[in-house]
Amino acid sequence: MPRLSPKLFKEAAGISHYLPYLLPACRSITSSVNELNWIKNELPKHKWLKALKLRKKLVPLQYILGNQPFGNNLSIKCEKNVLIPRNDTEDWVIKLSNILSEYFQNTNNNNIVNKPFTILDVCTGSGCIPLLLGSEIRPYNKQISLIGIDISNFAINLALKNLKINQNFLNLDSRTYYFSKQDLFNNNTLNNIKNKNNSKSVDLLVSNPPYIHSLEYTNNLQKSVKLYEPKLALLGHLEFYNQLLYKLFHPHFLNNSPNAFIFELGNDQQVQFTKNLLQKLDKSNQWNCGLIYDSNNLIRCIVGWKTDLNILSKICDKLL
Amino acid sequence: MKLIDIPGFKSILGYQNFSRFLFQSSVYLAKKNRLPPRPKVNEDEIEEVFIKGGGSGGQKINKTNSKVQLRHVPTGIVISAQPTRSREQNRKKAREIIALKLEEINDPENCRTKIIKDLKVKSKKSKLKKSKRKYQRLAEEKKLAEQADSNNQDDFSFLNLSEIEVEMEMEQEELELNSNSTTSDVNHVNKADSTDK
Structure with a gap:
C-alpha cells in the first residue's frame, strides 16, 4: 500500500485538527x-x-464505538475476540429475511404459517444473523425459532448480550432464540442441540464460517483485521464446508435433514468443493444449488435447497 | 413546577394541559404544520447501488462506510448519501434527498425546500431586525445615561469640593496642634540645655 503523502496530512489538519488521526x-x-x-x-x-x-493504531471503529448497526433496527455490540459483522453478511441476510417473510406472508397454506420453522446458525459470532432473521421474520411466523452455536465462549456471551440489548425489536419469547457453545467438529454436536431444542427439526442451515485461506491470511488481509480481529473467526478453508455438508446429510440430523442451506464463502475453490460434495452426497437428486454475489460482484454465498423451499431460487444471482 | 403548586390549581386548569402550555412553543408547532408534507419517490423509478469501494470483501476487510447511491432513471439525477453508519438509515435518507430534489425540479415555486428556505430567510431577517432594534435601544439608553451622568457630575462636584475643603481645614488644625506640641518640646529641651550650662 502506498505511503500517505505529508500533503494529505496537511490538508486534513486544515479541515480539523482531529482529522489527521483518522487518515492512516x-x-x-x-x-x-x-x-x-x-x-x-x-x-x-x-x-x-x-x-x-486508538483509530490511529488501526483499531476497528466498531470496537471503539462498541457497536455496529445491522439491518433496520438492530445494533450489534462488538467486543474484542469476536468478529465484527460485515456489510456483505448484512446484505444477504436482509435478502434472505425478505424472501422468507414473503414466503410466510403470501402463502395461503395454513400448515406452513403455523408450522414451526427452525433456523440453525453455525459459527454465529456476535449472533447477528439469527437476531436479524428473527426480528424480520417473527411478525409473519410466530413459530419461528433460531439457534446459534459457536465454539468461542466470547462469542456466545456476546450473542446473549446482543439478545438483551435488542430485545425491543425481537419479540422475545423464551423459545425463539437459543445460543449454545458447541464445536462443529464434534460428533455429539447434533445430539446436544437436539436435546436442548426439544427434538424439533431444523429447516434451514445458515453459516458464516471462517473462510480465509492461510496464504491470504498472511499476505492479503486488511491490517486492521489482522491486528485486532480474532484469528479463530477468520482462518479456515474447505474443512468447514466439508463438515457442514456431512452434518447436513447425517441420517439423524435433528430428526430429518433441513430443506435448505446458505453458507458464506470467499473464493471459487470453496464453491467448487461444496458443489461437488453436495452432488456426491445428494443421492436422490433432490437438491438445487445457486450462488449469491456481493455488491462488488464477487462470490459471497452458496445456496442449496430442496423443492419444498423453491422460493430460495429468488435469492440467487446465478444458478449452478 | 413547584411554582404553581397552589391547592385547587390543578383541578381548575388541568395540570397536564397547563404544563404543555408552558413548555411547548405553540408558534413553533404552527410553523411546522404549515410545511408541505415530505415528498416520496416512486420505488420503480430509482436504481440503488451500494458503494463500498472496490477490492475484496467479506471477512477479509472491515469496511465502515456504506454509501448509498440512488439514480432516478427518467431524469438521470444521481445522489449519494452516507450520514450514518447504518446502511438502512442511509437508504431512507437517500430516498428523502432524491424526493426533495425531484420536487424542486417539478415544482420550484411550491416545493418543500423552497418553503423551508423562505422561512429561514424570514426568520433570519426578523432576527436581524430584532437585534438592530435592541442595539438601537441600548445605544439610546447609554446616551441618556451619559447625559444624566454629566448633569449629576456638576451637582456632585460642588458637594465633593466642599467636603474636601472641610477635611483640609481639619488637617490643618491637627498640624497646628502638633506643631505647638513640638515647639513646646523644643523649648523644654532648650531649657534643659540651659540648666546644664
Whole structure:
C-alpha cells in the first residue's frame, strides 16, 4: 500500500485538527470526515481524543464505538475476540429475511404459517444473523425459532448480550432464540442441540464460517483485521464446508435433514468443493444449488435447497 | 413546577394541559404544520447501488462506510448519501434527498425546500431586525445615561469640593496642634540645655 503523502496530512489538519488521526485507517479525507462525524456524534467530547488515538493504531471503529448497526433496527455490540459483522453478511441476510417473510406472508397454506420453522446458525459470532432473521421474520411466523452455536465462549456471551440489548425489536419469547457453545467438529454436536431444542427439526442451515485461506491470511488481509480481529473467526478453508455438508446429510440430523442451506464463502475453490460434495452426497437428486454475489460482484454465498423451499431460487444471482 | 403548586390549581386548569402550555412553543408547532408534507419517490423509478469501494470483501476487510447511491432513471439525477453508519438509515435518507430534489425540479415555486428556505430567510431577517432594534435601544439608553451622568457630575462636584475643603481645614488644625506640641518640646529641651550650662 502506498505511503500517505505529508500533503494529505496537511490538508486534513486544515479541515480539523482531529482529522489527521483518522487518515492512516481511512486513507482518504472524505471517509475520515465521515468517521470523525460518527465519533463526534456517538461519543462524549472527553472521549474523542482517546478514540482517535486508538483509530490511529488501526483499531476497528466498531470496537471503539462498541457497536455496529445491522439491518433496520438492530445494533450489534462488538467486543474484542469476536468478529465484527460485515456489510456483505448484512446484505444477504436482509435478502434472505425478505424472501422468507414473503414466503410466510403470501402463502395461503395454513400448515406452513403455523408450522414451526427452525433456523440453525453455525459459527454465529456476535449472533447477528439469527437476531436479524428473527426480528424480520417473527411478525409473519410466530413459530419461528433460531439457534446459534459457536465454539468461542466470547462469542456466545456476546450473542446473549446482543439478545438483551435488542430485545425491543425481537419479540422475545423464551423459545425463539437459543445460543449454545458447541464445536462443529464434534460428533455429539447434533445430539446436544437436539436435546436442548426439544427434538424439533431444523429447516434451514445458515453459516458464516471462517473462510480465509492461510496464504491470504498472511499476505492479503486488511491490517486492521489482522491486528485486532480474532484469528479463530477468520482462518479456515474447505474443512468447514466439508463438515457442514456431512452434518447436513447425517441420517439423524435433528430428526430429518433441513430443506435448505446458505453458507458464506470467499473464493471459487470453496464453491467448487461444496458443489461437488453436495452432488456426491445428494443421492436422490433432490437438491438445487445457486450462488449469491456481493455488491462488488464477487462470490459471497452458496445456496442449496430442496423443492419444498423453491422460493430460495429468488435469492440467487446465478444458478449452478 | 413547584411554582404553581397552589391547592385547587390543578383541578381548575388541568395540570397536564397547563404544563404543555408552558413548555411547548405553540408558534413553533404552527410553523411546522404549515410545511408541505415530505415528498416520496416512486420505488420503480430509482436504481440503488451500494458503494463500498472496490477490492475484496467479506471477512477479509472491515469496511465502515456504506454509501448509498440512488439514480432516478427518467431524469438521470444521481445522489449519494452516507450520514450514518447504518446502511438502512442511509437508504431512507437517500430516498428523502432524491424526493426533495425531484420536487424542486417539478415544482420550484411550491416545493418543500423552497418553503423551508423562505422561512429561514424570514426568520433570519426578523432576527436581524430584532437585534438592530435592541442595539438601537441600548445605544439610546447609554446616551441618556451619559447625559444624566454629566448633569449629576456638576451637582456632585460642588458637594465633593466642599467636603474636601472641610477635611483640609481639619488637617490643618491637627498640624497646628502638633506643631505647638513640638515647639513646646523644643523649648523644654532648650531649657534643659540651659540648666546644664
